[in-house]
Every structure is written in structure tokens, then in C-alpha cells.
Amino acid sequence: MTDTRRALLDALASGPVSGPELADRLGVSRAAVWKQVEALRGEGFEIESADSGYEVVAVPEYGGGAIEFGLEAPFAVEYHDRIGSTNDRARELAADGAENVAVVADEQTGSRGRLNRPWTSPPGGVWLSLALRPTRPPAHVPAFTLAAAAATTRAAREAGVDARIKWPNDVLVSEANEGTSERKSGDASTVGERDRGGKKLAGILTEMEGESDRVSWLVVGIGVNANVEAADLPAGATSLLAERGEPVDRRAFVQRLLEEFHRLRGRPEEVLPAWREYAATLGRRVRVETPDGPVEGEAVDVEFPGALVVRTDAGDVTIYAGDCEHLRPV
Numbered sequence: 001m002t003d004t005r006r007a008l009l010d011a012l013a014s015g016p017v018s019g020p021e022l023a024d025r026l027g028v029s030r031a032a033v034w035k036q037v038e039a040l041r042g043e044g045f046e047i048e049s050a051d052s053g054y055e056v057v058a059v060p061e062y063g064g065g066a067i068e069f070g071l072e073a074p075f076a077v078e079y080h081d082r083i084g085s086t087n088d089r090a091r092e093l094a095a096d097g098a099e100n101v102a103v104v105a106d107e108q109t110g111s112r113g114r115l116n117r118p119w120t121s122p123p124g125g126v127w128l129s130l131a132l133r134p135t136r137p138p139a140h141v142p143a144f145t146l147a148a149a150a151a152t153t154r155a156a157r158e159a160g161v162d163a164r165i166k167w168p169n170d171v172l173v174s175e176a177n178e179g180t181s182e183r184k185s186g187d188a189s190t191v192g193e194r195d196r197g198g199k200k201l202a203g204i205l206t207e208m209e210g211e212s213d214r215v216s217w218l219v220v221g222i223g224v225n226a227n228v229e230a231a232d233l234p235a236g237a238t239s240l241l242a243e244r245g246e247p248v249d250r251r252a253f254v255q256r257l258l259e260e261f262h263r264l265r266g267r268p269e270e271v272l273p274a275w276r277e278y279a280a281t282l283g284r285r286v287r288v289e290t291p292d293g294p295v296e297g298e299a300v301d302v303e304f305p306g307a308l309v310v311r312t313d314a315g316d317v318t319i320y321a322g323d324c325e326h327l328r329p330v
């Protein structure tokens with residue numbers, strides 16, 4: 001169903017096209033074409049039918065069809081006004097064999113971050129999960145997370161927001177008072193000379209199923225605080241709306257994000273350079289909480305598939321997973 005809609009939207013995007021021609025191109029009956037056109041009208045598309053055929057004269061502001069119309073990336077979009085978690089839905093679809101489906105919601109009621117941390121998803125955000133089936137081993141999966149972070153950052157920058165990436169997957173906006181200390185009560189082990197590195201604009205949660213040499217499916221969940229008031233977000237968060245002072249066109253934003261992600265996944269050699277270009281972490285003093293304990297030093301590089309190299313007093317340490325905090329320069 002979504003595949004036919006996507007094919008219909010692609011055909012309509014290039015100009016007026018007649019019913020019989022659409023039926024022919026899509027390999028369905030004319031009645032099926034008419035039904036799909038009616039469904040698009042129901043979604044808010046204005047479609048005129050003249051002698052030259054069907055013509056789209058107005059596209060709805062947001063929604064599945066709106067994102068697919070003119071999208072230069074091969075994703076079908078399943079849109080929900082409200083859902084528990086787009087990652088959960090994408091996992092379901094992926095387990096059923098879906099590929100290149102983007103589940104998008106206006107609001108989530110049970111969304112999560114990494115390690116099952118809560119993720120706040122009020123209406124107006126961009127809550128999006130991609131169901132993918134890459135022909136790569138599980139060891140390469142972190143590169144998809146970096147690609148998603150780079151794509152999100154690029155889309156935010158194109159929307160006029162000075163976004164940067166904090167390793168591995170946080171998209172931040174620098175705070176005007178960057179570098180001021182933030183003391184955390186009850187955390188006596190640290191000097192208190194730390195900052196968050198900025199306010200969090202977006203986060204990414206990647207989940208997968210597979211065997212040691214083969215990924216069966218991958219879900220990349222991207223949460224962007226788009227048209228959300230900062231007051232409706234946790235402390236330390238920001239939104240495109242708050243940074244821009246006006247709402248963003250979510251349809252164009254999601255299209256750019258998907259197109260950029262699609263471009264990067266096809267060019268793995270460009271992922272790290274793209275990530276490095278936007279990195280806020282490289283060159284910074286950091287403290288990373290790893291499963292083996294904290295590591296403190298200067299973040300000097302990121303290596304395939306997404307490991308952070310930290311220069312410590314005891315030499316370089318390569319970190320594959322952890323929570324990273326930017327420290328104030330000494």
C-alpha cells in the first residue's frame with residue numbers, strides 16, 4: 001500500500017499524468033489509482049484532474065505523503081499523529097521484513113533514549129525511526145548512528161541553527177555562555193569545572209537484530225526537538241523553534257535529513273569526515289563514562305566505525321561506547 005502511494009507520488013511529482021498512464025506505470029488498475037488519489041486528497045493533497053491528467057496543486061504541511069512527495073531518497077513514510085514509540089513500531093515492521101520505511105510521529109507517549117532512559121516527545125517534534133536492512137556486519141552499525149547524527153546536524157544547520165555533534169550521537173547547540181562551570185550536587189569526584197557542551201537539540205537511538213556476521217535489521221531512531229517550546233522539554237534541552245524564534249518547515253527538514261542520511265549510507269567513506277566536520281567533541285577535554293569506568297583526557301579523533309580516541313596521561317584509549325561529557329579546558 002505505502003509502496004504504491006510512494007510510486008504514485010513520485011509519478012505526480014514530475015507533473016500532470018493521466019489515470020491510464022499512472023495505472024500502467026504502477027502496474028495497478030485505474031480504480032486502484034483513483035482510490036489512491038482519493039486517499040491522498042483525504043490526507044490534504046489538492047489534486048486537480050484536468051484533460052492532461054492528475055496534477056498536484058497543493059501539498060499538506062506535514063504527514064506521510066507530504067514527506068514522500070518530492071523526496072529524493074527511497075523511503076516510504078508511515079505517519080502517526082500519536083504513537084508509543086516510533087522505534088517500537090519500526091522494530092515491528094523490520095521484524096516483518098520491512099526495509100526503507102520511515103516511521104514518523106507528531107507525538108510519542110512512550111519514547112526512550114539509550115539504556116531505556118526516558119525521552120520527552122511532545123507534539124511538534126520530529127520523531128522518526130528508520131527500518132533498514134544493511135548488508136553489513138554488526139560491527140559496522142555504529143557508522144549508521146554517526147551518519148544519522150551528521151545528517152541531522154546538516155539539516156539543522158540548513159535550517160539556520162548552529163548545531164554540532166557531541167560523541168557519539170547527541171546533536172547540540174552551543175550555549176552563549178559556553179565554558180561556564182556547572183556544578184552537579186552530590187558529584188564530589190569531579191572538579192565541577194564542566195559544561196554540557198551545549199543544549200541538546202536531538203538524540204539518536206540505534207537498535208538492531210542479527211548474528212555475529214550479519215545484521216538482519218537495524219532501526220535508527222532520531223528525535224529532533226523541532227517545533228516544541230523549550231518549556232515543554234527537560235532542562236538542558238533546546239529546539240529548532242527556540243533557536244530560530246519561529247517554526248521550522250518540518251516537511252522540508254525531514255526530507256533533507258532523510259536525503260542526507262541516504263547519501264551518507266551509500267558512501268561510508270564520507271561518514272567520518274562529515275561527522276568530524278560538525279564535531280564539538282574533538283579537541284575538547286572530556287570525561288567518558290564507559291562500562292569499564294571513567295576515562296578522562298583530550299578527545300583527539302573518531303575512528304571507524306565510531307570509536308572515540310581519548311588521549312590520557314597513560315596513553316591513547318579507544319572507546320566504543322559510553323556517555324561523554326565535555327570538561328572545561330584546564
Ligand code: BT5
Pocket residue numbers: 084085086087088108110111112113114115117118119120121127128129170200201202203204205221222223224225233234236237238
Ligand atoms: C538519546 O538517548 O539521546 C536517544 C533519543 C532517541 C529518541 C528517538 S525519538 C524517535 C525514536 N523513538 C524512540 O522511542 N526513541 C527514538 P540518551 O543519550 O540516552 O539521552 C536521553 C536523555 O536525554 C534523558 O535522560 C534526558 O536527560 C534527555 N532528554 C529526554 N528527552 C529529551 C528531549 N526531548 N530533548 C533533549 N534531551 C532530552
